[in-house]
Amino acid sequence: MTATQDVNRWLAEFGAALEGNDVETAVSLFADESYWRDLVSFTWNIKTMEGKRQIADMLTATLGHVQPSNWQLEGEANEAGGVTDGWICFETAVSRGRGHIRLIDGKCWTLLTTMTELKGHEEKKGPTRPMGVEHGVFKNRKNWLERKQQEEAELGYTTQPYCVIIGGGQGGIGLGARLKRLGVPTLIIEKNPRPGDSWRNRYKSLCLHDPVWYDHLPYLPFPDHWPVFAPKDKIGDWLEMYTKVMELNYWGSTLCKKASYNEETQEWEVHVNRNGEDLVLRPKQLVLATGMSGMPNIPSIPGADTFKGDIHHSSAHRDSAAYAGKKCIVLGSNNSAHDICAALYENDADVTMIQRSSTHIARSDTLMDLALGDLYSERALANGVDTNTADMIFASLPYRILHTFQIPVYEEMARRDAEFYEQLENAGFMLDWGDDGSGLFMKYLRRGSGYYIDVGASQLIIDGSVKLRSGVNIDHITEHSVVLSDGSELPADLIVLATGYGSMNGFAAKLISQEVADKVGKVWGLGSDTKKDPGPWEGEQRNMWKPTQQEALWFHGGNLHQSRHYSQFLSLQLKAREAGIPTPVYGLQEVHHLS
Numbered sequence: 001m002t003a004t005q006d007v008n009r010w011l012a013e014f015g016a017a018l019e020g021n022d023v024e025t026a027v028s029l030f031a032d033e034s035y036w037r038d039l040v041s042f043t044w045n046i047k048t049m050e051g052k053r054q055i056a057d058m059l060t061a062t063l064g065h066v067q068p069s070n071w072q073l074e075g076e077a078n079e080a081g082g083v084t085d086g087w088i089c090f091e092t093a094v095s096r097g098r099g100h101i102r103l104i105d106g107k108c109w110t111l112l113t114t115m116t117e118l119k120g121h122e123e124k125k126g127p128t129r130p131m132g133v134e135h136g137v138f139k140n141r142k143n144w145l146e147r148k149q150q151e152e153a154e155l156g157y158t159t160q161p162y163c164v165i166i167g168g169g170q171g172g173i174g175l176g177a178r179l180k181r182l183g184v185p186t187l188i189i190e191k192n193p194r195p196g197d198s199w200r201n202r203y204k205s206l207c208l209h210d211p212v213w214y215d216h217l218p219y220l221p222f223p224d225h226w227p228v229f230a231p232k233d234k235i236g237d238w239l240e241m242y243t244k245v246m247e248l249n250y251w252g253s254t255l256c257k258k259a260s261y262n263e264e265t266q267e268w269e270v271h272v273n274r275n276g277e278d279l280v281l282r283p284k285q286l287v288l289a290t291g292m293s294g295m296p297n298i299p300s301i302p303g304a305d306t307f308k309g310d311i312h313h314s315s316a317h318r319d320s321a322a323y324a325g326k327k328c329i330v331l332g333s334n335n336s337a338h339d340i341c342a343a344l345y346e347n348d349a350d351v352t353m354i355q356r357s358s359t360h361i362a363r364s365d366t367l368m369d370l371a372l373g374d375l376y377s378e379r380a381l382a383n384g385v386d387t388n389t390a391d392m393i394f395a396s397l398p399y400r401i402l403h404t405f406q407i408p409v410y411e412e413m414a415r416r417d418a419e420f421y422e423q424l425e426n427a428g429f430m431l432d433w434g435d436d437g438s439g440l441f442m443k444y445l446r447r448g449s450g451y452y453i454d455v456g457a458s459q460l461i462i463d464g465s466v467k468l469r470s471g472v473n474i475d476h477i478t479e480h481s482v483v484l485s486d487g488s489e490l491p492a493d494l495i496v497l498a499t500g501y502g503s504m505n506g507f508a509a510k511l512i513s514q515e516v517a518d519k520v521g522k523v524w525g526l527g528s529d530t531k532k533d534p535g536p537w538e539g540e541q542r543n544m545w546k547p548t549q550q551e552a553l554w555f556h557g558g559n560l561h562q563s564r565h566y567s568q569f570l571s572l573q574l575k576a577r578e579a580g581i582p583t584p585v586y587g588l589q590e591v592h593h594l595s
Helices: 003-019 023-028 051-066 144-154 170-181 232-245 335-346 364-372 378-382 387-395 399-416 418-426 439-447 457-462 505-511 514-520 560-578
Strands: 030-039 046-050 069-080 083-091 095-104 107-118 163-166 186-189 254-262 267-274 277-281 285-288 310-313 327-331 350-355 360-363 451-454 467-470 474-477 481-484 489-491 494-497 553-555
Touching: 003 023, 003 069, 003 083, 003 095, 023 051, 030 051, 046 051, 046 399, 095 387, 107 387, 107 560, 163 170, 163 267, 170 186, 170 232, 170 560, 254 505, 267 285, 285 505, 285 560, 327 335, 327 489, 335 350, 335 451, 335 457, 335 494, 360 364, 360 399, 360 418, 360 439, 364 399, 364 439, 364 451, 387 560, 399 418, 399 439, 418 457, 439 451, 451 457, 505 514, 553 560
Parallel strands: 030 107, 163 186, 163 285, 285 553, 310 494, 327 350, 327 494, 350 467, 360 451
Antiparallel strands: 030 046, 069 083, 083 095, 095 107, 254 267, 267 277, 474 481, 481 489
């Protein structure tokens, strides 16, 4: 039997079992070790079922209203290393979907199902795109600009948005674009004046450490001359252009002061100040797209208030040129710390990095080749793997087993760059590869911190151009120095606290209430029971892009890849609710950690 025949046989048996409401037969088609990752289509949730029992429980609860049908293989299936895989499509009562399947010995090992569109609420595109102008002669008709200006003048004033997105960075803008295409009245609220300012306002040397193929926004990919690693101001300009071209309703210079949910009316009251004017918005849905990293972590260090120099969090660091010839201390050893150290060195500052705990380092070129090259690169494109396909391949790997695919990548990285790592350790830098050797991406998914993609700063540490004090912390600060936990003292004119960020639900506590933040619980992490990601195992990112314990409150963000990919599924959940489609959520996440 060929790979294609094998998948077609499985799909035919599976489809027949589901249409016959025969859960037992359907589950018998899965291997003992099996995973079904569903992005909205069956569960109205983002959820992975692990093993036959969880799959059976989900099907028993959902089959009656999901009514799946028309399972088909797209193209040809493939077989390699004893695993047969293929792309599939299917339908439910209210949607169409795509997915991916892996079979071992004729049984399903991994199944991915994703919702791609809602029946009757498809995006207007291609052959269904709007005409743009109604040919003929009509008295007193408004042209495109007048209609656009009228919508902008009314939304939030005489008419209410269905959805308000707090945060106008890449996450809010990408989600806003998807909702616009789905016809969901949406307002994006941003405290900065212009789209892209959240990038423009960061330190001068900031650029993306992820490559361009990984970073496209929905619908409008970067042009093919775009640099591999885009500088911050270029990204800022792209976001501003994107907001205009996609005709998003974007309120800059607007501060969200507070929000509360009215259980009786089932709507939010969102108090904002727009250009000095106080307004109350009453959307049905509220999305916090305030950045995956959340609120800055600013440690309380004795004596900080007596310091005569400059002290600020890395999020507030701007131009390093002002510190030429100055003694600069950077507390932290992750991406921002390294970037700022390098920028200060380039501007002739005397720089010392304080490394409190071990950090994972991955050289950019090696990371691109080993970890991203098969999915997000020119090599991938030449092999027929575009960004959307790469997103789906990545999504098809359940988080429970993802680390097993990552460990060999980082083992090879350690071999390839052994001399580099030896030099770093000889310089006193404390290295790690994650709790289980799975490297950067698993650290990102589990805790969102603890790594640096090396674009040059590591060499400065190796050759001593940036001084390093590792295994210590700042004990206290004097008027002109920092005193470390080992008793040593370093003179300082500048202290940069590159100490990371807290959970996104810190914004929920600030904007809504601590009670709601506690009701929602910790945002981000998988429950892997590794450092900064406490168990129990949850199997998906906590509270991201899916229903939370607070009705009508959503969290959206992540890196550019995640913001792009998961905005599709969040937008479909919001559209379904706006359209009045029943959305019975299966497996709503329980709360195990408050922050």
